[in-house]
Amino acid sequence: MKKITGADIVLESLKKIGIDTVFGYPGGVVLPLYDRWPSHPEVRHILVRHEQGAGHAAEGYAKASGRLGCALATSGPGATNLVTAITDAMMDSIPVLFITGNVARNLLGRDGFQEADITGITMPITKHNYLVMRAEDIAPTFAEAAYIATTGRPGPVHIDIPKDVFIEEADFEWPEQISIRGYEPFPFINEDEIKNAVQLIRRAERPIIFAGHGIIQADASKELMEFAEKSGTPVLNTLLGLGSIPQDHVLSYGMMGMHGSYWANHAASNADLIIGLGMRMDDRALGRFADLNPTANVIHVDIDPAEHNKNIITTTPIVGNVREVLKILITQFEPLSHIDWIHWIDELRRDHKDSFKVPEVDELTPQYIESRIAEKIGNEGVVVTGVGQHQMWAAQLMNISRPRQLITSGGLGTMGFEVPAALGAQVAEPNRTVWTICGDGGFQMTNQEIATMIDENLPVKMAIMNNGFLGMVRQWQELFYGNNYVSVNMSQPDFVKLGEAYGIKSLRVSNKSEVDDVIIEANNHPGPVLIDFQVETEGNVWPMVPAGAALSETVETSDQVKAL
Amino acid sequence: MKHTLAALVENHPGVLNRVASLFRRRGFNIESLAVGTTEQEGISRMTFVVEGDDNVGEQVEKQLYKLIDIIQVSDLSREESIVREIALIKVRSEKNNRRDILDLVEIFRAQAVDITEYSVVIQLVAHPETVDSLLENLAAYPIIEMVRTGRIAMLRGPQAISVPTTEPVEVARFHQASGRRPEGELPYISE
Ligand SMILES: Cc1ncc(C[n+]2csc(CCOP(=O)(O)OP(=O)(O)O)c2C)c(N)n1
Numbered sequence: 105m106k107k108i109t110g111a112d113i114v115l116e117s118l119k120k121i122g123i124d125t126v127f128g129y130p131g132g133v134v135l136p137l138y139d140r141w142p143s144h145p146e147v148r149h150i151l152v153r154h155e156q157g158a159g160h161a162a163e164g165y166a167k168a169s170g171r172l173g174c175a176l177a178t179s180g181p182g183a184t185n186l187v188t189a190i191t192d193a194m195m196d197s198i199p200v201l202f203i204t205g206n207v208a209r210n211l212l213g214r215d216g217f218q219e220a221d222i223t224g225i226t227m228p229i230t231k232h233n234y235l236v237m238r239a240e241d242i243a244p245t246f247a248e249a250a251y252i253a254t255t256g257r258p259g260p261v262h263i264d265i266p267k268d269v270f271i272e273e274a275d276f277e278w279p280e281q282i283s284i285r286g287y288e289p290f291p292f293i294n295e296d297e298i299k300n301a302v303q304l305i306r307r308a309e310r311p312i313i314f315a316g317h318g319i320i321q322a323d324a325s326k327e328l329m330e331f332a333e334k335s336g337t338p339v340l341n342t343l344l345g346l347g348s349i350p351q352d353h354v355l356s357y358g359m360m361g362m363h364g365s366y367w368a369n370h371a372a373s374n375a376d377l378i379i380g381l382g383m384r385m386d387d388r389a390l391g392r393f394a395d396l397n398p399t400a401n402v403i404h405v406d407i408d409p410a411e412h413n414k415n416i417i418t419t420t421p422i423v424g425n426v427r428e429v430l431k432i433l434i435t436q437f438e439p440l441s442h443i444d445w446i447h448w449i450d451e452l453r454r455d456h457k458d459s460f461k462v463p464e465v466d467e468l469t470p471q472y473i474e475s476r477i478a479e480k481i482g483n484e485g486v487v488v489t490g491v492g493q494h495q496m497w498a499a500q501l502m503n504i505s506r507p508r509q510l511i512t513s514g515g516l517g518t519m520g521f522e523v524p525a526a527l528g529a530q531v532a533e534p535n536r537t538v539w540t541i542c543g544d545g546g547f548q549m550t551n552q553e554i555a556t557m558i559d560e561n562l563p564v565k566m567a568i569m570n571n572g573f574l575g576m577v578r579q580w581q582e583l584f585y586g587n588n589y590v591s592v593n594m595s596q597p598d599f600v601k602l603g604e605a606y607g608i609k610s611l612r613v614s615n616k617s618e619v620d621d622v623i624i625e626a627n628n629h630p631g632p633v634l635i636d637f638q639v640e641t642e643g644n645v646w647p648m649v650p651a652g653a654a655l656s657e658t659v660e661t662s663d664q665v666k667a668l
Numbered sequence: 669m670k671h672t673l674a675a676l677v678e679n680h681p682g683v684l685n686r687v688a689s690l691f692r693r694r695g696f697n698i699e700s701l702a703v704g705t706t707e708q709e710g711i712s713r714m715t716f717v718v719e720g721d722d723n724v725g726e727q728v729e730k731q732l733y734k735l736i737d738i739i740q741v742s743d744l745s746r747e748e749s750i751v752r753e754i755a756l757i758k759v760r761s762e763k764n765n766r767r768d769i770l771d772l773v774e775i776f777r778a779q780a781v782d783i784t785e786y787s788v789v790i791q792l793v794a795h796p797e798t799v800d801s802l803l804e805n806l807a808a809y810p811i812i813e814m815v816r817t818g819r820i821a822m823l824r825g826p827q828a829i830s831v832p833t834t835e836p837v838e839v840a841r842f843h844q845a846s847g848r849r850p851e852g853e854l855p856y857i858s859e
């Protein structure tokens with residue numbers, strides 16, 4: 105067998121694990137890798153403008169497609185620029201392979217030029233990480249890394265490779281088998297716990313499902329609906345669980361949590377059985393843990409046993425892939441129905457729907473724009489968001505009904521996610537229309553990736569909700585800090601000129617009447633489009649569960665907040 | 669309550685760092701930690717003592733399992749186990765008190781492993797509480813240096829903590845079992 109360089113082994117390994125696209129940025133120590141790239145045209149390299157962008161693009165790619173994403177950076181500053189994206193992928197369990205170069209082996213640990221202890225840094229923010237010290241270890245490491253990143257609870261895996269390992273030659277031997285003693289991603293589903301769960305389900309009078317990201321990751325949407333229908337159980341979604349059930353499904357009651365609906369939050373608080381499916385009982389979704397619903401029984405299905413009993417005490421924890429678990433559960437009971445309970449929730453919904461809809465005002469509101477975009481692109485489009493008010497309105501009003509339709513930063517809440525993640529989603533899904541709902545704040549964190557879109561012909565539609573404020577922070581200052589606005593009011597560049605400077609179609613909208621036409625115009629344009637929507641500046645997201653409050657304390661107006 | 673946990677870990681570089689980092693991040697309080705080799709090549713054993721209620725014990729165990737390099741974790745405080753620690757204690761001692769110190773050594777079934785004109789080094793292998801008790805009895809003498817290993821533990825009887833057997837996974841198949849995209853073409857393998 106002819107020996108090849110470490111760089112060639114890296115690229116061959118990427119092909120073996122099915123990575124067709126790498127979002128990357130070169131630098132000194134990865135030059136030997138880039139030098140070999142032209143011989144491996146099967147792996148597309150997309151040159152971003154900032155490594156954080158590479159990371160979020162890889163996340164967007166992975167979230168949109170369910171496939172493993174990949175980002176690459178050089179040592180030192182290149183590597184540390186990836187850190188936010190790695191943490192984001194960790195918090196949201198997104199399968200991404202992060203590759204960095206490092207200084208040559210004989211320089212490691214000597215504080216040489218552009219050395220950062222990046223494996224030390226990424227240890228707590230990855231599912232696993234590696235420092236590869238021999239060219240012959242590259243192939244087995246990549247095989248293992250891809251396996252770890254995509255199985256069990258998915259997550260980011262980081263591989264750090266010193267410069268001279270790219271140059272060293274070795275045989276390319278792709279392993280046929282993987283055996284990791286400390287890793288069991290296909291746990292055996294405990295029959296006793298299934299039996300316990302079935303008993304609780306049969307006995308429940310007011311059951312409720314919390315359907316999370318795990319449903320989407322496990323492709324369990326169909327099973328979720330079957331289970332909900334057979335057990336007559338209403339379904340709530342966490343932010344990242346949106347799309348696991350269509351909004352117009354009879355048993356779908358939308359999003360719960362800090363900006364969830366009044367009825368969803370009260371249903372969660374009044375249920376006698378909580379069935380958490382592929383979700384991690386996060387504080388933004390559940391409010392104050394102690395008062396979520398202390399008397400309810402809790403069935404919690406998650407592939408990661410460490411999520412059980414972490415935040416709330418579980419009556420029946422079930423460890424397993426949520427699709428496999430649901431498939432079993434569905435066969436274990438006769439059809440059930442809970443008419444009174446559903447009527448109770450329906451009535452709440454009727455009484456409180458005003459706090460959860462597009463305001464009927466003349467001004468241009470983000471709620472209006474976002475609902476119009478949703479209407480025009482339908483569920484086959486992809487919606488990406490930044491973090492802030494515009495994100496919550498997207499979650500509430502964009503009718504997210506298909507798995508992988510919504511791509512948003514949940515756990516970490518990373519502003520600046522919106523532009524690069526949309527770019528990555530468009531790479532993964534070239535045939536879908538990708539819209540990204542941007543905050544004027546978040547957009548300015550990573551908007552340089554517009555240049556990448558142009559290079560790579562990615563027709564992303566960017567809708568900036570330009571309220572002139574760090575809106576979500578302003579809302580908190582208004583409501584919880586007595587209107588004391590500090591450092592939330594920003595001057596903006598002329599976004600249209602900025603877009604034009606990059607050479608893309610750029611439009612400005614300040615009237616409601618123009619919205620539909622502009623959306624259609626953007627959809628019909630073959631390239632990227634930027635739209636500066638000059639929206640109402642001081643709108644607030646309602647309803648709201650104030651930080652640290654219980655879901656049952658959901659408020660719908662500023663007056664109610666003041667009365668707290 | 670104290671939990672004594674034993675973990676079998678891959679002897680990979682950085683594994684101690686991973687464990688320490690996890691304890692720091694999750695706010696678990698390590699009271700003692702002992703690391704050493706085992707009967708199996710490539711596998712080390714870590715023994716932790718962690719303070720906290722049962723919920724903390726459960727979380728420590730589960731969080732440890734999330735580390736890929738951790739193979740097996742057992743909470744030995746739940747079962748009958750032998751718990752030991754080694755202490756070396758250097759006491760300033762002269763002729764006039766040496767006999768008293770050596771009496772204590774005998775009572776505690778310790779050993780005097782080094783005796784000079786001005787000092788005695790006592791070695792004790794015992795349950796940590798016994799070590800504490802010896803130290804209390806030595807309080808009257810000037811202890812000039814002391815070192816303890818932290819506890820190690822082992823189940824009583826024939827059962828042992830061992831590495832579970834894992835079935836190797838066919839690389840070309842793993843994606844199918846992973847539960848995603850069951851109907852579609854396979855995302856991960858290019859050939
Ligand atoms: C990187 C980062 N920095 C700070 C924050 C805190 N933060 C949360 S929302 C928000 C305001 C976002 O403003 P903008 O992007 O304009 O969106 P809007 O809320 O106005 O819709 C800020 C600063 C964050 N989430 N991420």
Ligand SMILES: [Mg+2]
Pocket residue numbers: 543544545569570571572573574575
């Ligand atoms: Mg804003």
